[in-house]
Amino acid sequence: MGFELKNWYSDKKQGEVVLEYNGSITPDLITEALQSIEQNLNLKNEKNRVRKKVYNVFVECLQNLYHHVDYPPETAPVERSSNYGIIILSKDGTFYRISTGNFVKKEKLNYIKDRIDQVNSLSDEEVRMLYRDILNNDEFSDKGGGGLGMLDIVRKTGNKLEYYFYQFDDEYIFFSLDVYIS
Amino acid sequence: MYTLVNRIATSMETIIREGSPKTPFVRLDGESGVVEIKGRSIPENSVEFYKPIIDWLEKFGDAPSDETNVNIQLEYFNTSSSKCILDIFKRLELIHKKGNPVEINWYYEEDDEDMFEAGEDYQSIINIPFKMIEMEE
Numbered sequence: 001m002g003f004e005l006k007n008w009y010s011d012k013k014q015g016e017v018v019l020e021y022n023g024s025i026t027p028d029l030i031t032e033a034l035q036s037i038e039q040n041l042n043l044k045n046e047k048n049r050v051r052k053k054v055y056n057v058f059v060e061c062l063q064n065l066y067h068h069v070d071y072p073p074e075t076a077p078v079e080r081s082s083n084y085g086i087i088i089l090s091k092d093g094t095f096y097r098i099s100t101g102n103f104v105k106k107e108k109l110n111y112i113k114d115r116i117d118q119v120n121s122l123s124d125e126e127v128r129m130l131y132r133d134i135l136n137n138d139e140f141s142d143k144g145g146g147g148l149g150m151l152d153i154v155r156k157t158g159n160k161l162e163y164y165f166y167q168f169d170d171e172y173i174f175f176s177l178d179v180y181i182s
Numbered sequence: 183m184y185t186l187v188n189r190i191a192t193s194m195e196t197i198i199r200e201g202s203p204k205t206p207f208v209r210l211d212g213e214s215g216v217v218e219i220k221g222r223s224i225p226e227n228s229v230e231f232y233k234p235i236i237d238w239l240e241k242f243g244d245a246p247s248d249e250t251n252v253n254i255q256l257e258y259f260n261t262s263s264s265k266c267i268l269d270i271f272k273r274l275e276l277i278h279k280k281g282n283p284v285e286i287n288w289y290y291e292e293d294d295e296d297m298f299e300a301g302e303d304y305q306s307i308i309n310i311p312f313k314m315i316e317m318e319e
Contacts, residue, residue: 027204027226030204030226031203031204034203034224035203047293048291048292048293048294048319049293049294049295049296052257052258052291052294052296052297053296055258056258056260056296059224059260060260060261063224063226063260063262066226067226128299128303131303132303132306132307135264135265135268135303135307136268136307148261148264148265149261152261152264156296
């Protein structure tokens with residue numbers, strides 16, 4: 001069984017979909033997407049704490065995609081655009097789920113996996129300490145994040161990152177990431 | 183010497199930037215020694231946004247006012263801004279170390295533990311006492 005994008009979609013859309021987007025991730029799209037979720041009544045009625053966490057983590061996820069994603073493979077059933085990514089925000093029961101999906105070249109798999117496994121292995125206190133260490137070192141990339149993105153998401157949500165790699169073809173993997181906020 | 187310093191001090195231009203959906207309101211007032219950043223800070227390219235502010239602080243540091251009041255009232259910010267905000271505090275720390283007191287007011291909303299913790303992060307790195315100010319919703 002090969003990877004079916006539509007199955008992935010229906011899985012991630014469980015609950016009430018606040019926003020879904022697939023296509024080119026650009027700065028304007030990020031602004032529009034944020035403005036759109038700010039109009040969502042569920043979120044408007046949330047406590048400040050939850051609402052701001054969702055906005056903040058949502059932006060971080062989108063900017064992660066913006067800084068890192070590539071063209072999708074030619075055979076993928078999606079539009080051919082640079083910076084191609086998918087984001088879905090849904091309210092599922094008592095929590096909000098942000099799912100992102102994007103195609104990556106196979107050789108990047110280990111790097112991404114190690115990164116996430118490392119962040120997931122840390123206790124809350126270790127996450128805080130590592131965040132401060134990286135914040136205060138000078139090794140920041142031009143993109144600005146310098147590895148803080150994933151740490152920040154784990155720290156704000158207090159939950160581990162859930163990820164899946166689906167083999168798409170010989171060259172590409174579909175990388176799926178779920179973040180839960182409650 | 184006094185006149186020279188005075189001339190530099192009064193030649194500091196005031197910078198005011200209105201907020202935008204991704205960038206905060208900024209007021210840098212050299213004459214009254216006020217640095218204010220309010221709103222949200224989530225630009226994709228934070229270095230570009232913050233560079234003029236860092237440059238201004240560097241110039242201001244050559245002839246700071248007797249006292250500098252800093253008000254940081256952020257709604258939320260992305261990780262790309264976090265390092266730039268630290269750079270601002272590092273500039274202010276230099277001014278403080280030279281004997282020109284800097285007061286930092288870090289505002290956060292009542293139940294916003296994330297923004298409170300962010301203030302603690304900076305406090306753990308920067309040697310200037312922070313005044314943590316809770317705002318009611």
